[in-house]
Amino acid sequence: MNRRRAAVALGLATALSVSGCAVGGGSGASDGTVTLHMVESLTNPARTAVLKTLIDRFEKQNPKIKVDLISPPTDTADQKIQQMLQSGSGIDTMEVRDITAGPWSTNGWIYDMSKDLKDWSGWDALTDNAVKYSKDAKNRTYYIPYGFYGLSLYYRTDLVSKAGFTGAPTSWDELLTQATAIQNPAKRQYGYAFRGGTNANSNAVAVIEAYVADKIDRENGFKLTSGKTIFSAPEALTALETYFKLFKKASPPSSVAWGYPEMVEGFSNGSTAFLLQDPEVIATVGESKTITKKQWTTAPLLTGPSGKAVQPVATAGWGIASASKHKAEAEKLIEFLSEGDAASTFDKKNSLVPILKSSADDTFYKTGAWASYVKMTENPDTYITVTQPRNSSWWTEWIQKSDSEIQKVLLGKMTPKQLLADWNTYWTDKWKSQ
Amino acid sequence: MNPTTTDAGPRQVAPPPAKTSTPAPPRSRRPVFTGRRGLSIAAFMAPAAVFVAIFVYYPMVAGGQMAFRNWNLNDLTDTSWVGLKNFREILADPVFYTVLDNTAVWVVGSIVPQFVIGFAIALWLRRRFRFRGLYQALIFFPWAISGFLIGILFRWMFNSEFGVVNDLLEKAHLIDTPIPWLADPKTAMTAVVIANIWYGVTFFTIMILAALQSIPDEIYEAGAIDGAGKVRTLFQITIPSIRGTLALTVLLRVIWIFNFPDIIFGMTGGGPSNETHIVTTWMISITQQGDYGKASALGLIVVAMLMVFSVFYLTATRERNGKAS
Numbered sequence: 001m002n003r004r005r006a007a008v009a010l011g012l013a014t015a016l017s018v019s020g021c022a023v024g025g026g027s028g029a030s031d032g033t034v035t036l037h038m039v040e041s042l043t044n045p046a047r048t049a050v051l052k053t054l055i056d057r058f059e060k061q062n063p064k065i066k067v068d069l070i071s072p073p074t075d076t077a078d079q080k081i082q083q084m085l086q087s088g089s090g091i092d093t094m095e096v097r098d099i100t101a102g103p104w105s106t107n108g109w110i111y112d113m114s115k116d117l118k119d120w121s122g123w124d125a126l127t128d129n130a131v132k133y134s135k136d137a138k139n140r141t142y143y144i145p146y147g148f149y150g151l152s153l154y155y156r157t158d159l160v161s162k163a164g165f166t167g168a169p170t171s172w173d174e175l176l177t178q179a180t181a182i183q184n185p186a187k188r189q190y191g192y193a194f195r196g197g198t199n200a201n202s203n204a205v206a207v208i209e210a211y212v213a214d215k216i217d218r219e220n221g222f223k224l225t226s227g228k229t230i231f232s233a234p235e236a237l238t239a240l241e242t243y244f245k246l247f248k249k250a251s252p253p254s255s256v257a258w259g260y261p262e263m264v265e266g267f268s269n270g271s272t273a274f275l276l277q278d279p280e281v282i283a284t285v286g287e288s289k290t291i292t293k294k295q296w297t298t299a300p301l302l303t304g305p306s307g308k309a310v311q312p313v314a315t316a317g318w319g320i321a322s323a324s325k326h327k328a329e330a331e332k333l334i335e336f337l338s339e340g341d342a343a344s345t346f347d348k349k350n351s352l353v354p355i356l357k358s359s360a361d362d363t364f365y366k367t368g369a370w371a372s373y374v375k376m377t378e379n380p381d382t383y384i385t386v387t388q389p390r391n392s393s394w395w396t397e398w399i400q401k402s403d404s405e406i407q408k409v410l411l412g413k414m415t416p417k418q419l420l421a422d423w424n425t426y427w428t429d430k431w432k433s434q
Numbered sequence: 435m436n437p438t439t440t441d442a443g444p445r446q447v448a449p450p451p452a453k454t455s456t457p458a459p460p461r462s463r464r465p466v467f468t469g470r471r472g473l474s475i476a477a478f479m480a481p482a483a484v485f486v487a488i489f490v491y492y493p494m495v496a497g498g499q500m501a502f503r504n505w506n507l508n509d510l511t512d513t514s515w516v517g518l519k520n521f522r523e524i525l526a527d528p529v530f531y532t533v534l535d536n537t538a539v540w541v542v543g544s545i546v547p548q549f550v551i552g553f554a555i556a557l558w559l560r561r562r563f564r565f566r567g568l569y570q571a572l573i574f575f576p577w578a579i580s581g582f583l584i585g586i587l588f589r590w591m592f593n594s595e596f597g598v599v600n601d602l603l604e605k606a607h608l609i610d611t612p613i614p615w616l617a618d619p620k621t622a623m624t625a626v627v628i629a630n631i632w633y634g635v636t637f638f639t640i641m642i643l644a645a646l647q648s649i650p651d652e653i654y655e656a657g658a659i660d661g662a663g664k665v666r667t668l669f670q671i672t673i674p675s676i677r678g679t680l681a682l683t684v685l686l687r688v689i690w691i692f693n694f695p696d697i698i699f700g701m702t703g704g705g706p707s708n709e710t711h712i713v714t715t716w717m718i719s720i721t722q723q724g725d726y727g728k729a730s731a732l733g734l735i736v737v738a739m740l741m742v743f744s745v746f747y748l749t750a751t752r753e754r755n756g757k758a759s
Binding site for chain 1: 507509596611
């Protein structure tokens with residue numbers, strides 16, 4: 001081979017290797033085996049292990065389909081998925097959350113499965129909520145939910161009775177009273193695991209929604225039935241004042257920066273008596289070595305002055321990338337994960353509100369910490385379920401803005417009144433600009 | 435025997451080249467990229483050039499373009515040209531000025547203690563003593579850990595309720611009540627700087643120790659004969675001998691620390707209420723919101739700032755190379 005040929009060959013090899021970098025997504029082997037690239041978002045080791053077990057079962061049932069599960073760290077997973085979707089390669093199926101479905105579908109990155117799943121037998125087995133959340137406002141199916149997240153109150157039964165109370169608080173006012181009574185910083189005992197860090201907005205909005213429960217728009221939990229924002233209601237100010245009193249009187253000072261890990265750790269290690277969290281924490285607290293199972297349980301979500309609570313439902317599920325070349329195989333996988341034992345196992349092992357109707361008869365969900373969820377489900381007029389505008393394209397911007405402003409209030413740089421006025425203007429302007 | 439002759443008889447020997455009065459022109463230091471040789475060199479350099487173009491220059495150009503566009507990942511249906519809008523939004527945001535102040539505190543507050551402590555440890559490690567190798571390994575260990583991990587580690591250490599820092603301070607009777615380190619903007623900035631100092635001391639130690647080991651022992655011996663004490667030895671022998679390395683290390687470190695969001699991200703995420711954001715963490719935070727246009731504009735501002743340090747660095751290295759040659 002002369003030098004010129006060698007140079008050309010080298011150049012070609014480079015070009016091929018470079019173009020090879022751009023090739024991705026599901027790949028097909030010569031024997032007809034298809035490899036699906038699947039990316040999860042809310043990753044944790046235990047959950048990944050469960051998912052891998054289910055994938056193994058799927059692969060055994062479908063020997064011509066292999067699934068390559070990619071599990072990026074939770075903090076950066078959505079960004080990673082976003083980048084892969086934007087590049088149009090390297091991904092077939094992925095975890096789609098209610099907060100990512102909006103922007104991803106707007107950009108045309110995720111596939112509308114509605115036509116393909118029209119005759120899917122699994123629909124009948126899903127709960128009403130699962131069917132509802134699997135379709136957007138225009139009846140498009142971008143993901144099938146694998147479960148639901150919903151708030152309940154985790155509380156220390158021993159500390160509550162020791163402080164002289166007969167049972168768990170049912171309202172925000174009662175929570176303030178009980179948490180304040182339990183608070184004893186000298187003994188490193190705190191009343192409430194306040195969320196002041198990442199996602200602080202979620203609990204603040206939950207209080208406001210409870211206080212305006214009688215006039216809330218159930219299809220848009222940030223709106224009143226009058227069409228105004230919930231932040232414009234006079235009750236919203238009372239709600240926030242009660243909520244911020246919880247921080248001042250009954251929470252650890254450092255909770256101004258507490259996010260999910262600190263809150264759960266605070267409750268699990270016995271430092272805080274109350275915690276407002278989603279059900280996936282049941283499994284985590286259950287593994288605590290500091291507090292025994294007899295020392296804690298959950299209670300339904302706290303009510304406002306009208307005696308009603310508002311449950312903002314959050315969900316996530318499995319969807320398909322628009323650019324995937326193996327949509328049929330990806331759909332098979334999603335159907336498998338959304339049906340029967342696979343769906344039930346995933347929900348139980350990850351402590352999620354289930355998507356299958358059959359779970360209503362399952363004793364697993366009727367006992368212990370799950371009992372509060374059953375109570376909430378059985379009393380839909382007291383525990384009102386609302387849909388938040390989590391699919392807005394500005395949702396991420398809202399989270400960062402609102403979290404930062406809540407910290408400003410906690411640090412005394414903003415008043416609750418200013419905060420509400422700002423939030424009211426923000427959402428009113430955003431909706432006007434739509 | 436004359437080596438140029440054989441039994442066959444004398445051969446004609448070429449006369450030596452005539453000496454001319456004008457010396458031959460010096461060979462150019464630059465390689466000649468002509469003909470086949472040039473093609474071969476270009477072919478071997480091509481893969482590297484392609485990769486650099488793809489992974490360095492393309493993102494730079496693309497990022498530069500994004501800075502002038504409405505490029506928001508949450509809605510890419512309109513990515514039109516918006517001129518200087520992204521820059522205006524950044525300059526009009528009060529957080530930008532907090533971020534600038536924090537960046538100055540972050541860089542200066544980290545670099546000075548890192549330098550002083552790193553220098554002291556390097557001087558100590560230069561001496562010959564038992565288990566020196568073990569101490570060196572222990573001191574270099576932090577450098578092997580990821581910055582983000584260090585951040586998470588320090589977040590728990592500085593946690594006011596369960597953290598080891600408050601626990602130690604209380605046991606030493608230095609405080610009565612726990613300090614909410616990461617909850618108060620003033621203490622939060624102090625805490626992240628402390629973490630960064632701990633992390634970065636190693637780098638200075640490694641660099642300065644390497645430079646110290648290049649100073650010949652004879653110079654110290656001569657100094658000792660002349661009666662120089664420890665302080666005079668430090669300021670008149672040690673520091674002048676490694677001045678170049680010190681200057682370059684500091685400059686390089688300034689650029690790195692300026693660009694080092696890992697620890698802050700792991701410890702505070704820029705909070706509480708944006709009070710610990712530096713330019714790079716704020717840029718990541720804007721990226722996380724999906725606003726790549728605004729983040730790219732901030733990126734260009736950061737590049738402009740770093741250019742200043744880069745010019746200093748390049749000038750310093752050029753001077754050093756010039757002196758060396």
